[in-house]
Amino acid sequence: MDAALPPTGTEVKLRSEGWRLAVLAGLVLALVGAFLLNLALGSVRIPLSDVAAVLTGGEASKASWAYIVLEFRLPKALTAVLAGAALAVSGLQMQTLFRNPLADPYILGINAGASLGVALVVLATGAATGFLSNVGLLGDLSLIAAAIAGAGLVTGLVIVAARWLRHAMTLLILGLMLGYATGAVVSILIYFSVPEQIQAYISWTFGSFGGVTGRQLAILAPVIGGGLLLAGLLTKPLNALLLGEAYARSMGVNVRRVRFWLIAGTSVLAGAVTAFCGPIAFLGVAIPHLCRALLRTSDHRVLAPATMLMGGLAALLADLVAGVPGSRSVLPLNAVTALLGAPVVVWIVLRRDGPRSDFAT
Amino acid sequence: MLEPILETNDLAIGYSARRRPPRLVAESITLRLWPGELVCLLGPNGAGKSTLLRTLAGMQSPLHGGVRVAGADPYRLPPRELARLLGVVLTDRVEVGALSVRALAALGRYPYTDWTGRLTPQDETVIDRALAAVGIAAFASRPVNELSDGERQKVMIARALAQEPKLLLLDEPTAFLDLPRRVELMGILRRLARESGRAVLLSTHDLDLALRGADQLWLFQPGGSIRVGAPEELVLDGAFQAAFHGDGVVFDPHAGAFKFHHPPVGQVDLVGHDLPTLWTRRALEREGFVVNGHDGPRSAVQVEVLNQQCGQTLWRVRHVETWQDFPTLSQAMSGVKACLSLPMTE
Structure with a gap:
């Protein structure tokens, strides 16, 4: 029937799959490299051979290096990877769910909700003395619970609104307003707080991967691991949601259930990260676009692992820059992610097709 | 079953x-x-x-x-x-x-x-x-x-x-x-x-x-x-x-399609059989004329579609005793309107 034989499914798949596997492999290598660099560089420079020795249980050239690597830099680097992966993949999920290229947990007000939860714990209960590093296990759990509750509350409102409102733009304005409202409550809390508590809260809003101890990591890691796993399980319905909810339903997606799990997963991921690392901007919105452009696909089975790897990599690099290797000063992490992330978003907007072509308009 | x-x-x-x-x-x-x-x-x-x-x-x-x-x-x-x-x-x-x-x-x-x-x-x-x-x-x-x-x-x-x-x-x-x-x-x-x-x-x-x-x-x-x-x-x-x-x-129901519904502006007789005649009819109806075929009642204005030897189509518009030939359909339409003293579209 056809004069020229169309490429079969296998041929089409093979051509693009080669490139995608190469990108994913490159991301894994870059992630490992950036991870080792994060362990080696900082206010004190530790040779990679000594880092390797410490990691494999051997002796470093200086005894203090083992302490620095194991007690400080390793938890920090692990936190950065987990947080970056979590924010990037929840950004991906939100962008597809809301069919909006600007959506991320931060823009929809989820982080504002988490901030409110944390502010209530820090400012209202005065749990801030020696913030985060000194609070006990109970403190960790109440912080994480507060952040998740705050994030969950805001996401719940957003999703209820999303069910009634047809236009994504309205939803973004709603998220913005929720952000203002929670910000106002935080302002009131700050107004009635003592300077030490305010200082602790403000430095929390700068964002940092360094405040997480090994013990806190034991809470953060399984929570984020669960969220990432859930994100992996939801890639199939996310692909169907690319066509919008009506089509997804007609193809057999239980939209209500999938929407619930997407929202739940995102609030847990964003809430947990925000509780321990502060509200970290830009990773959530920028990384998914970067991955779509790099992998030239909207297939979430490829994009979900790619955004996790790329998110972890970007967080490691941002942390590396924020640490200003060779100096004693540390830049606010949020300033670095925004400075690195803003040009990426600008580039996406100026790209030929633009993000408009990724979603319904 | x-x-x-x-x-x-x-x-x-x-x-x-x-x-x-x-x-x-x-x-x-x-x-x-x-x-x-x-x-x-x-x-x-x-x-x-x-x-x-x-x-x-x-x-x-x-x-x-x-x-x-x-x-x-x-x-x-x-x-x-x-x-x-x-x-x-x-x-x-x-x-x-x-x-x-x-x-x-x-x-x-x-x-x-x-x-x-x-x-x-x-x-x-x-x-x-x-x-x-x-x-x-x-x-x-x-x-x-x-x-x-x-x-x-x-x-x-x-x-x-x-x-x-x-x-x-x-x-x-x-x-x-x-x-x-x-x-x-x-x-x-x-x-x-x-x-x-x-x-x-x-x-x-x-x-x-x-x-x-x-x-x-x-x-x-x-x-x-x-x-x-x-x-x-x-x-x-x-x-x-x-x-x-x-x-x-x-x-x-004859054409199986919808038509604009104008109050009729006048009656025109149309003579001819081929494709140009069909489209001339459509042009006339679009302007609100009631178009009569050969056997219909005689109207004051008649349009005849003539096929010449060279393959060109000619529109002959008769009005009472006079007639005039037009080389294009739009000119013929203007001619018909002029006969009935209707306002021109151009």
Whole structure:
């Protein structure tokens, strides 16, 4: 029937799959490299051979290096990877769910909700003395619970609104307003707080991967691991949601259930990260676009692992820059992610097709 | 004994809201859709075509009565089960980003694949067949966002076909297409119904295509009932004219199309037989003239379409005792208006 034989499914798949596997492999290598660099560089420079020795249980050239690597830099680097992966993949999920290229947990007000939860714990209960590093296990759990509750509350409102409102733009304005409202409550809390508590809260809003101890990591890691796993399980319905909810339903997606799990997963991921690392901007919105452009696909089975790897990599690099290797000063992490992330978003907007072509308009 | 693929019994459709009486769109709908049948759903804007389709697709609950798709209740079936019986193509133009034609069509395998969405060789075969059925197999590796509207619509249909449904519902699939693409799409849908034994139901505003292509028409009547019948029957018994009756347009059962409804501005006799005569008639009718043939009553103005030896057409306009020849149709139209002292358009 056809004069020229169309490429079969296998041929089409093979051509693009080669490139995608190469990108994913490159991301894994870059992630490992950036991870080792994060362990080696900082206010004190530790040779990679000594880092390797410490990691494999051997002796470093200086005894203090083992302490620095194991007690400080390793938890920090692990936190950065987990947080970056979590924010990037929840950004991906939100962008597809809301069919909006600007959506991320931060823009929809989820982080504002988490901030409110944390502010209530820090400012209202005065749990801030020696913030985060000194609070006990109970403190960790109440912080994480507060952040998740705050994030969950805001996401719940957003999703209820999303069910009634047809236009994504309205939803973004709603998220913005929720952000203002929670910000106002935080302002009131700050107004009635003592300077030490305010200082602790403000430095929390700068964002940092360094405040997480090994013990806190034991809470953060399984929570984020669960969220990432859930994100992996939801890639199939996310692909169907690319066509919008009506089509997804007609193809057999239980939209209500999938929407619930997407929202739940995102609030847990964003809430947990925000509780321990502060509200970290830009990773959530920028990384998914970067991955779509790099992998030239909207297939979430490829994009979900790619955004996790790329998110972890970007967080490691941002942390590396924020640490200003060779100096004693540390830049606010949020300033670095925004400075690195803003040009990426600008580039996406100026790209030929633009993000408009990724979603319904 | 053949089973209907879709049946409704005394169905009432509409919208129910809390603390308000339900808004009834149409009621007493009893319909049957048989394997291999292509049915067009027609009605004026706002008559409830989309509401009916949404109700039949299980996306919206009926106010009363029931729907059966292949013997099953679409409101009770799990979404995956329903997706194997029923494929849907909606009006909205969908932007899907960076997906290939094939990857988009492959989404139709959703109700058959495992949680990873992995495609088995059998799935691949079904997708290949679906792409070939709508004639886009050659585009399989092209990104969807580079396609024209017509090609995109075909991909969406291929995706629905990949669900291997017994019933295909399409909400105004021809809305964004130019006329040749509409005719082509209608042909594809007809063939799909005939060859695969599926039932195809589409809503459309394309009366002409529906009249020519559908096995049955479901016609929304004023007052919220639905007339069912072969296209020709509905034209002959006046149901068509009644359904679309409105200011400014009339359905012409002779032409099978709608015409602007002007108060007549005058009478013209037309002499001739060939294609130029046919289009001269249309030009005259567009301007609001009542056109009489040879055997009609004699009017003051007569237009004769003359074919010359050299192959050129000449329009001879007679008025009472005088006549004048015009080399083009538009000049002839001006001539006719001048005879009747009508205002010129130019």
